[in-house]
Amino acid sequence: MTEPLRHPDIDWAALAPVLTLLGTACFVLLVGVFLPRGVRRPFAAFFAAAGLVAAGIVSGILFALDDEATTLVRDSLARDRLAELGQIFVAGAGLLAVGVAYFESRGPRGDDPRVAEDDWRERVVEGYVLLLTAVAGMAFFVQANSLITLFLGLEWFSIALYVLCAINVHRIAALEAGLKYLIVGSFGSAILLFGSAFVYGGSGGLTFGEIAAGAADGERLFFAAGLAMILVGLAFKVSAAPFHMWTPDVYEGAPTPVTAFMSAATKIAALVLTLRLLLTAFPGEEELWTIAIAVIATISLAWGNIAALTQRSVKRLLAYSSVSHAGFLLMPIAAGNALGGRALLFYLVPYAALSIGSFAVVAARERELAADVTLDNLAGFGWERPFHAIAMAVFMFGFIGLPPAGLFLGKFYVFTAVYERGWTWLVIVGVVATVVSVAYYLAVVRAMYSGSAELRTAPAGGSPPRDWPLTTTVFGCLVLAVATLVVPDPLVDLARDSLAFLSFPF
Amino acid sequence: MDAGEILVWLVWIGAATALFASGLAVVLFQNPFYSALSLIVNLASLAVLFLLLSAEFVAAAQVLVYAGAVVVMFLFVTAYLGGRADAPWAGGPTLQSFFAVLAAGAIAVEVVVVIALTAGDRLTDPAEISDAFGSPAEIGRLFISDHLLAFEATSIVLLVAAVGGVILGTTAPRTVRAEGRAEVPER
Numbered sequence: 221m222t223e224p225l226r227h228p229d230i231d232w233a234a235l236a237p238v239l240t241l242l243g244t245a246c247f248v249l250l251v252g253v254f255l256p257r258g259v260r261r262p263f264a265a266f267f268a269a270a271g272l273v274a275a276g277i278v279s280g281i282l283f284a285l286d287d288e289a290t291t292l293v294r295d296s297l298a299r300d301r302l303a304e305l306g307q308i309f310v311a312g313a314g315l316l317a318v319g320v321a322y323f324e325s326r327g328p329r330g331d332d333p334r335v336a337e338d339d340w341r342e343r344v345v346e347g348y349v350l351l352l353t354a355v356a357g358m359a360f361f362v363q364a365n366s367l368i369t370l371f372l373g374l375e376w377f378s379i380a381l382y383v384l385c386a387i388n389v390h391r392i393a394a395l396e397a398g399l400k401y402l403i404v405g406s407f408g409s410a411i412l413l414f415g416s417a418f419v420y421g422g423s424g425g426l427t428f429g430e431i432a433a434g435a436a437d438g439e440r441l442f443f444a445a446g447l448a449m450i451l452v453g454l455a456f457k458v459s460a461a462p463f464h465m466w467t468p469d470v471y472e473g474a475p476t477p478v479t480a481f482m483s484a485a486t487k488i489a490a491l492v493l494t495l496r497l498l499l500t501a502f503p504g505e506e507e508l509w510t511i512a513i514a515v516i517a518t519i520s521l522a523w524g525n526i527a528a529l530t531q532r533s534v535k536r537l538l539a540y541s542s543v544s545h546a547g548f549l550l551m552p553i554a555a556g557n558a559l560g561g562r563a564l565l566f567y568l569v570p571y572a573a574l575s576i577g578s579f580a581v582v583a584a585r586e587r588e589l590a591a592d593v594t595l596d597n598l599a600g601f602g603w604e605r606p607f608h609a610i611a612m613a614v615f616m617f618g619f620i621g622l623p624p625a626g627l628f629l630g631k632f633y634v635f636t637a638v639y640e641r642g643w644t645w646l647v648i649v650g651v652v653a654t655v656v657s658v659a660y661y662l663a664v665v666r667a668m669y670s671g672s673a674e675l676r677t678a679p680a681g682g683s684p685p686r687d688w689p690l691t692t693t694v695f696g697c698l699v700l701a702v703a704t705l706v707v708p709d710p711l712v713d714l715a716r717d718s719l720a721f722l723s724f725p726f
Numbered sequence: 727m728d729a730g731e732i733l734v735w736l737v738w739i740g741a742a743t744a745l746f747a748s749g750l751a752v753v754l755f756q757n758p759f760y761s762a763l764s765l766i767v768n769l770a771s772l773a774v775l776f777l778l779l780s781a782e783f784v785a786a787a788q789v790l791v792y793a794g795a796v797v798v799m800f801l802f803v804t805a806y807l808g809g810r811a812d813a814p815w816a817g818g819p820t821l822q823s824f825f826a827v828l829a830a831g832a833i834a835v836e837v838v839v840v841i842a843l844t845a846g847d848r849l850t851d852p853a854e855i856s857d858a859f860g861s862p863a864e865i866g867r868l869f870i871s872d873h874l875l876a877f878e879a880t881s882i883v884l885l886v887a888a889v890g891g892v893i894l895g896t897t898a899p900r901t902v903r904a905e906g907r908a909e910v911p912e913r
Contacts, residue, residue, distance in 0.1 A: 225867060228874055242882065249889070296875040346893045353886050360879065368876040376883045383890030398894075 231292035233282065234299035234363070237275045237307050241356035244271025245349045252345030261322070261341070264348040265689070269318045271352055275359065276311035279304045283714075289721040291365050295427040298365040298496070301718035305565065306362035306492035313485040313572050314355040319693030320580045321347065321477035323587065339388040340475065347387055351481065354380035358489035362496075366427040367416040370493065374412065374457065377489065378405050381482055385474040397473025404466035405456065412453020418446025419501075428501035435504050447502055451512055454497075457490040460516050460546040461523035468527075471539035476586055479535065480579030483542050484572035491549055491568065495561060498553065499722050506556055506725035514554035514646055520547030521653035528660045534582050534593045537660055538575075541619060544653060545571055548634055551650060555637040557726040558719060563633035565715035570618065570626030570704040577697030578615040580690055581608050587687065595667040602669040607691070609668045611698045616661040618701050621654050626704025641726055734778060741774035762800040769793040783862045 232239075248267045252260055282304045289300030297303075324340045340347060357377030364370040382405065386398025420426055422443030423434035435443060452463060459467040471479045498509050524544030531537040549567060552560035585593045585601060585608075602609035618625025631654065638646045704711060744767060751764035769792045776785035843849040858864045869877045 226871055228871055230874075293875040294872045296873070343893060346889070350886075350890065350893070353889075357883075357886070366876075368873060369879065372876055372879040372883055376879065376886060379883065379887045379890060383893055386894055389894060 228293045231290075231299060234290075234292050234297065236282070237279045237304075237311075238356050238359045238363075240275045240278055241271055241311075241352050241359060244268070244274070245352035245356065248345060248352065249349045252349075257341075261344045264345045265318055265322050268348040268352055269315055272311045272315045272318065272355060275355070276308050276315070279307040279311065279359075283308070283718070291427075291429075295429060296366050296369050297360075297363040299363070300721055302492065302496055302722070303363040305714060305718040306488060307359040309488045309492075309568060309572065310355050310358040310362070310485045313481060313488060313576060314351055316573075316576045316580075316693050316696060317351060317477055317481035317485075318348070319689040319696070320480050320576065320583055321351070321475075322689035323687045324475055324477050324583065339390050343387055347384065350380045350384050350387070353377075354384065354481070355485065358485055361489050362492045364493060364496075365429075365500075367420065367431075368426055370497070371409070371413055371416060373493075374409060374453075377486075378409065378457075381405075381478070381486070384478045384481075385470060387478070388475055391473075393473040394475065397470045400466050400473075401470045408453045408456025408463065411449050411456075415446040415449025415451075415453060418442045418449065420446075422446055428497060431501040432503055435502070444505065444508060447505055447509065448512065450497070451494075451509065451516075454490050454494050455516055457486055458494070458546045458550070459487075459543055460550060461520040461543055464520065464523070464543045464546070467543055468531075468536045468539040471542070472533060472535045472592075476535070476579055476583035479539075480576045480583070483538070483575045483579065487542075487546065487549060488568050488572060491553070491564060495553055495564060496722075499561075499724065503723070503725060510554050510556040510641075510726070513550050514643065517547040517550035517554055518646065518649050520544060520550065521649055525653050525656045525660075528657070531660070532594045532596065534585075534595065534598065534664060535579075537595075537664065538578055538582070541657070541661070542575065544657060545575075545619070547653065548631065548650065551646060552634050552637045554646065555641040555643070555726065556724060557637060557640055558724045559633070559640055560637035561719045561722065561724060562712065562715040563630065563637045565718065566633055566704075566708070566711055567627070567630035569711055570630055570701050573697040573700035573704070574615045574618045574625060574627060577694055577701065578612060578619075580694050580697065581612040581615070584608050584687060584690055584694075595663060598664070598667040599670050601667075608694060611694045612668060613665045614698060614701065616664050620658050620661050623705055625701040626708060627701075628705055629708050630704075737774065738778055741771045741778070744768075744771035745775065759801065759804050762797055762804060765800070766793045766797050769797065781860050783860060783865050786862070 244267055248264050248271075252264055255263055282299070283301050286299060286301055286304065289298060289302075291298050321340075354377045357373055357375075357380060361370070361373030361377060364373050382398055382402045385401050386395050388394040419431060419442075422438040422440070423431045424438065425431040425434045455463040456466075471483065474482070498506075502509055521544050524540045524542070524547060528537050528540035528544065531540060549564060549571070552563040552567070554560075555563075582593050584605065585598065589597055591597065601612075614625060617623075618627045621627050621631040631650070635647050635650055638650070748764045748767035748771065752761045752768060755761045755764060769788055773785040773788040773793070776782075776788060840849070
């Protein structure tokens, strides 16, 4: 009992991105409450952006330094390029969300403006702090190398997101979104935790390496059941069908900047971690998980696209589009080959840009109408706000997989990876889903440029409020989306470098 | 049987009886306040059983976390909302109660099977654990060595949750004055 404690070595450098974000969050929270109301918003937004940029730079430096994968604190976390690239991605998504959230001031759906208007303004410091902690949680999550840190990271960013969804507490829709996300998210986490216990029981290991090593002499049934339950728990976060039922309601009810952030960043974190988990902890079960994920991807593509066809609310439409893209993003993981890994990492960047950008445009329209954006009240938008509408059109064409956005290449990579795996049927499913998706994405474009001649001269919402942070964000998303098509090589190289330490089963 | 063993048996019988009786009381009381109070007794007697099994840490955690924090929160909520929750079996059996009975029955069968196998020495492949397993010292040692990072991350998760709770729980004063909380649903 009296043997001396062996303290683990702590690699502070590898923890630096997470600590940067947490430190910034604490600073903003502690200082922000003492500032006069007038300067809180610029203060919180500036330091949130600065913290995210700093964390991204730290991760970038680590990415440049680490040419091999190591672990830290008794294998709890990984220090490798995949984690660092994931951290750069989530920090970038957070940075874009900072701009979208800046002038978020009112809740849609006919709330009394005198009441609802103040919600975000009153909580702007806390809102940005939660955004920072959510990104910190995701940065921790993508580094996770054991089932314990995986679960803790998941809860960490999920709790921050639950609160962010409900942060406009005077809007019933926001409270409903927060509560639904909390309950369904907790359900998913519980399944993941249950599965983790099975995997621990079946392999005797908690870290991914131990699980892979102990898989052979464990109870196969428990091990496979645990793997399936962990996949279900992660699928809830990715909002893949049939575990997507929370997505439309939460995306619609949450403040639009939060939706923009969630739709991109949660997917990035969960998918990067899924890739790491499956390749390092379950390399011997590759037949099982590739087929399981192919099935989930197929259901997501079918369900998301069909449900999106009937939506009138643009946020719900984009939510179902997000479900269908969960399918596209799971396809390269199902392929289980190195090309698939690269395709996933590539696809995530233009997807995040399109997703945040399109929700930002929805937020702009929401702010000028003070109502939920539907396909009907988008009418005339194209004439009133030419830049936003052109950007939205690019985003919609991008979602389909057409130029001038990088998702064109992303889809090409994904289909090639799946084809290389020998699953032509899955390629066909993807192509059919793409064709179906043309209908609802073009419906958005048509809605923006429709409307009578009257609408063209008399804007429905009066003169649009000036919202330069949001416009800058839309511009940034547009640049990112187009740049991934024009100069894809740097991103492809980054993806290749970050996967070099992993071995793929197929 | 020496005096020590007799004492253990007496404590076991006392704790087990209290556990059973308080468990029934939780379900049968009409007033949720009494149910919550019975739950404290239930958890405390369960903690005694854990102590008899040399699981000191679990016993302490049981009392601190469940009896101390969780049930006290139940009591607060009950006090806020008033003790007029639905009577548990009112309105006849529902699908939920059917599955609850089914799940409880499954657990009961499982417990009986395990006890019978253990009693007959027919449990194949039983776990081999050292004496120190589950002791507070051993758990503390794991917290500051192998699972140091998880331990620290847990505190951050709890901090985030606490900050979130405060954000959602407080209503900005100016907002309340503006319109008399028009958007808050009627309680």
